[in-house]
Amino acid sequence: MNSFQTLADDITIEKVISGLKDRNIEGIVVNTRSEALEKIKSLIPPGVSVMSGASRTLEEIGYIEYLKSGQHGWKNLKEDILAEKDPVKQGELRKTSVLSDYYLGSVHALVSDGQMIIASNSGSQLPHLVFTSKNIILVVSSQKITQTFEDGMRRLEEYVYPLENKRMKETGAAGSAISKILIFRREPPFLKRLVHVIIVKEKLGF
Numbered sequence: 001m002n003s004f005q006t007l008a009d010d011i012t013i014e015k016v017i018s019g020l021k022d023r024n025i026e027g028i029v030v031n032t033r034s035e036a037l038e039k040i041k042s043l044i045p046p047g048v049s050v051m052s053g054a055s056r057t058l059e060e061i062g063y064i065e066y067l068k069s070g071q072h073g074w075k076n077l078k079e080d081i082l083a084e085k086d087p088v089k090q091g092e093l094r095k096t097s098v099l100s101d102y103y104l105g106s107v108h109a110l111v112s113d114g115q116m117i118i119a120s121n122s123g124s125q126l127p128h129l130v131f132t133s134k135n136i137i138l139v140v141s142s143q144k145i146t147q148t149f150e151d152g153m154r155r156l157e158e159y160v161y162p163l164e165n166k167r168m169k170e171t172g173a174a175g176s177a178i179s180k181i182l183i184f185r186r187e188p189p190f191l192k193r194l195v196h197v198i199i200v201k202e203k204l205g206f
Contacts, residue, residue: 004159005203008145012112013199016145019114023186025195027114033061036139036200041066043137043196044102046073051100053125057139057205058104074102094124102135103128106205107184108160109152110145110197116184117152119160123180130182136195141204156181160206 017027030036040063058064067076077097084090105125109117120126129136146152161178168176187195
């Protein structure tokens with residue numbers, strides 16, 4: 001399990017960047033969480049709509065706090081959802097939020113060849129990732145890089161899931177589950193979407 005917490009070396013990170021490029025995904029390397037947040041700010045222009053999934057990584061780099069500050073000029077779709085108290089209307093807002101201009105999140109494993117593994121219980125973030133949002137920004141600690149796809153699945157099931165399940169129970173929920181898994185192998189050029197993966201050389205998230 002300890003190997004799933006080890007930051008990847010520069011040679012491995014370079015291999016990942018090359019693998020991502022071959023899959024029509026832009027990899028960006030930064031040294032710190034503060035640099036990751038600044039890179040996000042530079043990638044998202046004012047006036048666009050943004051949505052994000054539940055992410056310990058986004059919290060730890062300061063993105064969630066910055067988003068709540070309202071200093072960015074973006075349309076915060078999550079804020080609109082949480083502000084709506086009518087359950088029916090809130091449900092409709094959640095559905096329309098999949099059309100956000102930008103979607104931000106993380107992954108549970110990033111394979112050295114550029115494949116990404118993302119698990120979900122509800123699946124609410126998956127439409128953004130696979131099709132509906134034109135711009136995707138994923139912030140990934142280099143500790144999430146694995147040498148093989150099989151190692152990536154082990155990281156998800158043996159390391160990430162127990163921690164997330166424990167975290168959910170501590171909030172009073174029944175726990176979590178690996179209900180749906182997205183294997184992101186490549187971004188088809190004909191979709192004309194932009195997918196950025198910001199690799200951070202710090203431990204972030206699970």
